Amino acid sequence: MLALHALTKRYPTGDLAVHNVSLEVPKGQVMALIGPSGAGKSTLIRCVNRLVEPTSGSVMLDGHEITALGGAALRRARRRMGMIFQEFALVERLTVMENVLSGRLGYVGFWKTFLRRYPQRDIDQAFRFLERVGLTEFVDKRADALSGGQRQRVGIARALMQEPSILLVDEPTAALDPKTSRQIMRLICELCAERELAAIINIHDVGLAQMFAARIVGLCKGEIVFDGSPRNLTPEALTLIYGEEDWHATIKRDEDEPEPADAGAGAGGTGSDDRQLVA
């Protein structure tokens, strides 16, 4: 379980990116973090694994304090937090397999990783994950030869190689087309369910967040302004998070009238079908 307490980050420029955020993410929960650009979503998840150093507050993962750690202890703590990135952040000139195995860097000694002589157990595991994300035939392809969706699958496999207890996911679909976005989100959520992994997913797309996450947290100017189930994400809540706008078309309709285009095809049933599929 991840617990943040009064987490605050003020950049040297004086910008208060995250302000007094307290949050608990229990085991196995997929939480979407939404909010306007610059609300502090990226900063918040980077404060968890301390790629960004929080100014004050605490981060506890499975009962261990992260904020006080330094050096080797911090690296050991980072192994338990898999990260998935917006632009995939694969090492472009390395092969798919090297990228996946790099998830083990925190566990395997320097010379073994330098010579790419990973323990057989890790290699078996890497093949299993590559099969799970459907990239078995790309093992020795260079990462820059893959399409966006394929790259993000490599990124997911790399994060899972860390045997994490939480996934920190930063805009996983921002660089992907709508169909691939859905596939990637579904894959992440399935994997979290299979492995009882918690996840914090930063996401711009409110529709995707509602479709896949069990819980939605809204961040505005570094503070939590909404925390609840996707069903409770009303136009009023969205106004609170993003500001004034006509939100009625964005919100997923359960009881509402379906849009005119849907009406002919699904007779009002499409919306709830979709939701079933997700759940």
Next chain:
Amino acid sequence: MNGQATQTWRLPPFIANPWLRWGIYLGALLYLVLAIGSLHINWARVAEGMERGWRFVSAFARPNFAGRWGEISEGILESLTMTVTSTAIGVALAVPVGLGAARNLAPLPVYVVCRGIIALSRTFQEVIIAILFVKMFGFGPLAGMITLVVATIGFMAKLLAEDIESSDPSQLEAMRATGGSWWQLINYGVQPQVMPRFIGLSVYRLDINFRESAVIGIVGAGGIGATLNTAFDRYEFDTAAAILLVIIAIVMVAEYSSGHIRRRFQ
């Protein structure tokens, strides 16, 4: 036609104030005129020198390879040895300096020291460093080799550091997020990004070092430059021409093969 007055537009001048603008232009022109006027050209001396120059140029038509082939081949061999050893040692030493001089990898004190090393080795031209080392180690290829090592460190470390600083930070961030150690970050996050250019630059530096070895030989740092200098001192323009032709041939071969090698690493 239409009732509205047409709007005119001119590119705003680089210097807004017209007095300052024209003042600078006129001042620059005046200086140029005066500077050219201050050159005292002795046309008689030029005419005399032309003849000597022509003798030198015409020696290229009949270069004498055979006369001093022993010295030439010895000089070339010495230059090649200097080139290869200095490039290998220089490149190897440039790696730690370059890593230390990259702001996104090194803590500030290390950064300052490594940038200092780079600045120092780049401030002085090879010939000046060579004179210093000839005084320290005596005439011969050792002084030349150390000169080229120093120059190579400055060149390679600076370009490596800049390449590292402009590399994609997200790849480094991703490796940091896995819990990897500093050396693992370098090996996975940085090395794949900078390696092609680094190999290309090393080959290019090999090429530069050979050309420099010919120049610094003139101040006593060994190699083919020393042989060339001796030939000039003896007014053996035909031998000098032969040496220059050999240098040109080797530089062209190096140029061609380095381009070929650089194309292969992309």
